Amino acid sequence: MAVITIDGIQYDVDPKLTIIQAAKLQGIKIPHFCWHPKLSVAGNCRMCLVDVGNPRRNRDGTLVQDDKGNNVIDFMPKLAIACSTPVGDGMVVNTKTPKVVNAQEAVMEFLLINHPLDCPICDEAGECKLQDYAYKYSVGQSRFEFDKVRKPKRVELGPRVMLDTERCIMCSRCVRFCNEIAKKPQLTFTQRGDHVELTTFPGVQLDNPYSMNTIDLCPVGALTNKDFRFKARVWEMSATETICVGCARGCNTKMWVRNNEILRLTPRHNPEVNDYWMCDKGRLETFKWVNSDKRIKAPMIRKEGRLMQVGWDEVAAKVASELRHYKKSEIAALGSAFATNEENYAFVKLMKHAGVTNIDFMRHIYQGDEDDILIRADKAPNSAGAKAVGVHQEGTGLGFEGILKGITEGTIKALYSLDEHIAYEPRMAAVLPKLDLFILHASVENETTTYADIVLSTATYAEKNGTFTNFQGQVQRIRPAVAVLENERALNGFSMSRLDKFGSHNDRWTKGLKRDARAIWRTSSRIAGALGAKWKYTSSEEVFNEMTTTLEAFKGMSYLKLSGYGMKLKTTITKSISVPV
């Protein structure tokens, strides 16, 4: 270990680190633009300049000491950049001396010479590093009296990313990201001096599957999200920490909501799962259907060929009576890899109570659509979790193929499926009309719902508490960001923006659309009640706490413990786990 002194305080640090890394570990912030913990060091923004001194040594390597017995420190004649200077034993680093502050102010003045001062127009305003540092480390004055260099604005770098070349401060984070993380060199700089321009290589677009991470990396508003451009100000939205449902990776994300509508997703740091990144597909395609007009707004029962809206009491009673009506061997149940662990658990428990043994869930494996960065072939977020809570029980009943065969042959007459577009599988779509009874949890109207006899409106992943288990067995929390009819942002612990906090019920921007959709554990608990079961759940956490006592794999977990990076399942996923009734 090396002992270094930062701003007069001694720290024991790993000698392999650079000053900025060591300082970060100790919670000392050194301003920087181009440095990023997961990218190579470029050292071109010069914002992290610090005053570095090393102890003076004699010829024999011993330290020189002054009269008082203190080490003599020789400071470097010029400031050094903290991002590429490795720490050394006895090193002294000053980050707040007048010399350093002067340098920071000078760097900011240089950066702002050609940077347009149009923050009111720029989308980055509010989450802009340059804007923040202009307040913290700049004098707020420019001595530059000449015309700024004009460069192209609104340059389409790729299908999802827009570039404003004038705003670029040439930190090269995006270039390095494409080279090092996405492994697709697509961006580069051309020209020299203040005429440097970010551009794509000739004939190439910024279209790699991770291209939108460059937008998050960009410390200014040069790279913007085409999908989100000018949609909302950062401070108008609430940000909820949740998980992406695009594939079995389960990237940690932040969900940005305004007026009860999801506007964008951004990645959140989790070293166990996704580091700082997420793929473009997960970012763009996993939330729009939550806002869709096709959402099912209330539970429905098919009467005279048409789905009619009914109340929850009626629908629960109807499901219970239908489940009693059929022989146990005639009923099949499908869990879902899109539902949370808690929901699948409650569903399994309900099916156990009803005596149904044919239970499995649909797989969503797209062989070939994967890479060794983040994207997984399994396109459902909770396949491992569904297995772990016992949705798939080998030996005791029919599996997915068996259920399919059973429906075709007519031995299975009733199907109860969780929120899943099962008609997407052509073989399933072909046999669904043969069913006498098809009970479906659904959140969006699609082909599957056209076959359903009973539709239980279901909350999407953005509207409920719960946990997903990713392919590594990492159990991670999802949190509600969009309010449904049964909850209120303020009362149910949602993250809130200023508008949510201070708006009243007759303000148009606080209402949004609320749908009468419920989490599956809640509906299952209600149907179980209608079937005469003794158990009842009032919250997702209650279901999870029961799981930690009944399932070996979840032992020792709690929502509080999962709130950070999540926890790994205790055991490898066992083939069959018994769930008490």
Place this chain on the structure above:
Amino acid sequence: MKSNGQLKITHKKDLSFFEKLYITEIFKGIKLTLTQVFRPKFTRQYPEERWNPPASFRGRPVLVEQDGVERCVACGLCARVCPALAIEVQASETEYWKERYPVKFEINMLRCIFCGFCEEVCPEEAIVMSKEYELTFYSQEEAIFGKDKLLVPAEKLKDRLEFLRKYR
């Protein structure tokens, strides 16, 4: 009443002899009334005779329209600074050089407290306080002013714009 840290108790003065007589006081009153009758009148015949406020007056906030388009770039600072949350802005992209414009700009006049913070914070001098003070509505919905009611040509707001340049 406090003086020297001690509570000082004052009594109401007893009426003098002439005050007790009452009749003298009546004549004093009548005299005051009669003198007022012959003085110039202050009353404004309001609906017929309207008041034109000075440039410093803070009437309802309006959006400045210049060359047929709003100056506003929908930065949302007015909405952020508004202590009463009266302003709602929805930005969008425009082909015009300034890139950004408000596709929706609404001020809820029932929430507005005429503080002028929106005008003060505006980096584009796009929202200013007008001289309009006559605001009546029949319903809550009617009180939400959209761009149709908010946009006012810059020529009509000359007074206020000059005032702002001079004193800000």
